[in-house]
Amino acid sequence: MKKIFFAAIFCIAQFALFAEVTVVNPAPGAYANLQTLVLESNAGEEVYYSFSGTDPLAQGFAYDGPVVLDVTGNVELRVVSVDQNQNRNEQKIYFSVEPAQSQNEEQAAFLKSLETGPCFDFVAGQKIQVPFSLNYSFFQNKNFEKGREISVSKNATMERFVPINISDGANVWRYVIRILPAEAGVLTKRDAPFEARDWSTLVFTDQKKMYSLDGDWWQAAGKAVELDRSKDNFVYCQSVDFSSENSIEKFSLPAKPVLKAERDYDGCLVITAQGKNGEAFELASSSLSTSKLISQGMFKKLVLDTFPGDKIEGRLAVDVYCEQVYQGVLYIDVLVNRSTPPAPKxxxxxxxxxxxxxxxxxxxxxxxxxxxxxxxxxxxxxxxxxxxxxxxxxxxxxxxxxxxxxxxxxxxxxxxxxxxxxxxxxxxxxxxxxxxxxxxxxxDKYNYYVDPASQAQEQDGTPFAPFKDLSRLSKIANKKNFSRFYIKGTVALNPGEVSINNNVEFCGIDDAHIIVPANSALAVKNAGLYSQNIFWE
Structure with a gap:
């Protein structure tokens, strides 16, 4: 019978795992709406904050989840975390809030729809229609994109907080989207009378039971045992109070699996675990943090996805379970890049x-x-x-x-x-x-414009930069089978003979004159000259 494996997973997306708390939102900047405070902390940390510049431990609040900061103007946000060893870390974030309403009805309705609570809960597979008249970006990305329909794959299994910036060109509104999986996994875990550490160490923890590893001699609790995790192992346990009626429990400790990441047809990243003997694996949630990239429940595969314009990048730590019993942790680097590719050059x-x-x-x-x-x-x-x-x-x-x-x-x-x-x-x-x-x-292959009032510095004979005289007449006319010159005002031929060997047409605009001075001549050889609305003098 194939064994069933589970894995608890946690990952920091957008940043590495640090000891101090991470401020997901707000970020430095100027915003047109009240900001939601979302923090990430590690297990065992206590987190406090203030938004008036005071010491959070003296005059602040304990953080226990996303909360709207009811403050406007210039804000100094101070966040302090204290770990189990009483080590203190502090961060400061400076931002400003000047509430503003969009005067566009469609924009205002969209912004209002995001104000359903501290965070906007979004279930994977749903769609958000950002109006085309607005621009959006995620986290602290300054490269805004045109509004459009955005979504996350319905197969995504991860919970994640994603700040979104909305701009109309004058104001920036910033909200926090909480992505939720469409389906939760199985949450049940099996209690085991032992603890697996680092894949190779097993510690028996229940003093009321005795143990046998792979059918070897029975032994008491408290002793650490080294395991060979290149092969399957089995743990048997029963009560120390010997009785022929005692039941013997059996736990599987299979060979150490490997994590595999594959790109799905729609660009999602699918994480699975593969055992030495083809065992089936599943992935389960980790409760290290309420706001890291985590799954809620056990899944056969973990599916990572995010909105167009965003990306998930980090080192994924996976707690592996077999038959709902903890085995150890595995790591894998992940990247889901939904960032918009650059426009072609x-x-x-x-x-x-x-x-x-x-x-x-x-x-x-x-x-x-x-x-x-x-x-x-x-x-x-x-x-x-x-x-x-x-x-x-x-x-x-x-x-x-x-x-x-x-x-x-x-x-x-x-x-x-x-x-x-x-x-x-x-x-x-x-x-x-x-x-x-x-x-x-x-x-425009044939039309040139001449205006003696032209002030263009680089005159090319286009309507945007007309020639101011006829000095380039012969050069242009002799390069083309046909050319047409539109004349405005009064212009004169250059001194000397102006020789033309191809067909040319002159078209006058309003009261147009071409003056042929006494020391000038226009010679047309084996070609035609056409004139409309031009006074020749």
Missing amino acids: IISSAKSFYARDEVRVGAQLDPKVKIFYSISNPISIEPSFEPVALESLKFVHGDYDLYKGQSITLFGDTERILAYQVLFYSQDESGIKSATSEYQVII
Whole structure:
């Protein structure tokens, strides 16, 4: 018959295990709502706090669970922990609270929904819809993300406190979410008349019983016995008051198992324990702290997950049980990284957003993520001295395709000015998507603008930086099969012969004049010259 194993588990997520108490919330900063105090302590520690700058042991409060601090303005939070040896550790956190209400109805309703108590209880598998008009982050992460639907896998078995920061750009509201598993494990543990230590030491503790290890001689309690945990062991015990009717209890001490961590299909981290002989293992809760990453009850597998934009990282300590009897502790490093991957970095052949020829666009590949892209339908723009605001254009996109490192070519048109938008996003192995990287460009192959009133320092002939004269007329016209110059005001040809070998068109805006001085000449060779609304003098 296969043996059943259990394991009690505890882990610090986001930080290592220290002797002093850990302040999960609040954190340094300025907030628009009252803050909840959440502390992490070790077994046997007593914790006290004050929020008026006084000594917590003299004029403070004993901490016995999350509590809302009813204080505004500048706050000095002092937290003192005292261990079993009367060693004292103190921490100070400075923050400020200036209550503010969102004037947006949707935002206000969402913020109100998080104020259900000291902490917002969230059951794994549920969803939180952060309004798109708000940004959010977790713990002390300064990289806020756009509001969206966030959740934790329904299979998650761990209880955890997660501070969430909500910002509308002007204010930051900070709340504490308590993640709870959808199902609790079995809580029953079997009392054993012995204590297992460090996997190799066994101490018999019940003075009213005698013991036999692996069928060897019976012995009294109190003596430590060294075990070979590379193989299965068995402990037999019975009352010291000998009787033929005495029952003999049997306890299994199997070979030391190993912990295994595997990534689930949805990116969760699944922890299991594997025995030498294929024994089935389960994981049980640890009560070292009320606010560490812990499981409540026994599970066959431990499932770790968190919200998009957050991560769990730390060394997991697992107390292993066999048939509900403590065996020893095992350790494993864990990482559940739901942090949003960085947005792709875009590469373009164009020097600016206004191009004169086809544009090649791509993104830097990252072996840790997949990149997807979408090209908009081109938008036609009418020639004008008034610059077009790209953000005002309504681009239409189709489906996203997997980007494999190829060069994406955006073509110009012989008759039209075209605007394009290319969107990229990256996605990690867990399915977490990055923010979208956006590339926009106008491709205008033939139109140039001349305005003698132009004040642009770097004149490129675009509506954003028109030429102030015709000094570059022949250079541009002779590079292209066709070019069109829009003229505003009065401009003059350069001295000498201005030779043009390709078709060129001049279009006047309002009262436009081109002056040909006595020492100038315009020579058009094997090409056509077209003129509209231009006075030549």
